[in-house]
Amino acid sequence: MNVGQSRWFASCAVAAILVAGYSTSALAQTRLANSPLAKTKSVTDTKIIHASHPALVASVLRLHAGSAAWRQAVEDLAATGRRALLVTPDQVRVADAPGAPARPFDDGVLAEVQPIPGENDTVDLVVVVINVELLEVLHARNGRMFDLDADLDRILAHEVYGHAMPYLLAGHLSGRCADPAPGQRATDACAIQRENEVRMELGLGRRDDYGLNGLALARRHHHRD
Numbered sequence: 001m002n003v004g005q006s007r008w009f010a011s012c013a014v015a016a017i018l019v020a021g022y023s024t025s026a027l028a029q030t031r032l033a034n035s036p037l038a039k040t041k042s043v044t045d046t047k048i049i050h051a052s053h054p055a056l057v058a059s060v061l062r063l064h065a066g067s068a069a070w071r072q073a074v075e076d077l078a079a080t081g082r083r084a085l086l087v088t089p090d091q092v093r094v095a096d097a098p099g100a101p102a103r104p105f106d107d108g109v110l111a112e113v114q115p116i117p118g119e120n121d122t123v124d125l126v127v128v129v130i131n132v133e134l135l136e137v138l139h140a141r142n143g144r145m146f147d148l149d150a151d152l153d154r155i156l157a158h159e160v161y162g163h164a165m166p167y168l169l170a171g172h173l174s175g176r177c178a179d180p181a182p183g184q185r186a187t188d189a190c191a192i193q194r195e196n197e198v199r200m201e202l203g204l205g206r207r208d209d210y211g212l213n214g215l216a217l218a219r220r221h222h223h224r225d
């Protein structure tokens with residue numbers, strides 16, 4: 001179940017997420033409303049963040065209610081028509097290279113962010129995969145179910161506010177907000193700084209390392225961005 005760092009980097013470089021059988025390029029040209037993922041619904045009336053899993057919907061609502069920074073980003077995106085799609089592993093397939101056979105999402109990975117590039121590397125859609133089931137299993141094993149909601153909020157603060165929204169706000173791959181580079185202090189990294197902005201507003205504690213102690217559950221599972 002544990003995902004080693006080297007494997008993480010190796011797969012991260014070439015992985016593409018296929019949503020409900022669409023290739024990423026086809027998806028970019030496919031209106032969301034026409035895709036099988038139309039079953040996901042806009043979580044708020046802003047039509048920016050879409051999800052169907054109840055735990056993800058609930059987390060987005062908590063973040064929206066508790067974080068002015070989050071709400072501001074959503075408001076800034078409202079006129080753009082750009083979207084973040086929050087899905088669970090069962091809703092996506094992964095290809096390790098363009099044209100490679102699709103495989104199921106790696107069940108040892110907790111979360112992954114995949115911008116869907118269009119022409120000239122524009123980004124109108126970012127897919128965020130959150131492995132809710134794995135999170136639940138890990139919390140149950142550690143007898144910490146009471147921390148589940150807060151950890152989910154921390155994960156979304158990082159993946160959605162830290163990684164997905166900067167792509168969407170820029171509307172381009174150049175909007176990438178990175179995790180710490182080797183040797184860089186975690187608190188100097190773009191994604192951690194944004195995550196902490198939201199954490200502060202929600203009283204979720206400040207993340208000061210890029211290890212796995214940032215969650216109530218001291219997880220050994222890496223995410224990808």
Ligand SMILES: [Zn+2]
Pocket residue numbers: 158163178179191223224225
């Ligand atoms: Zn990250």
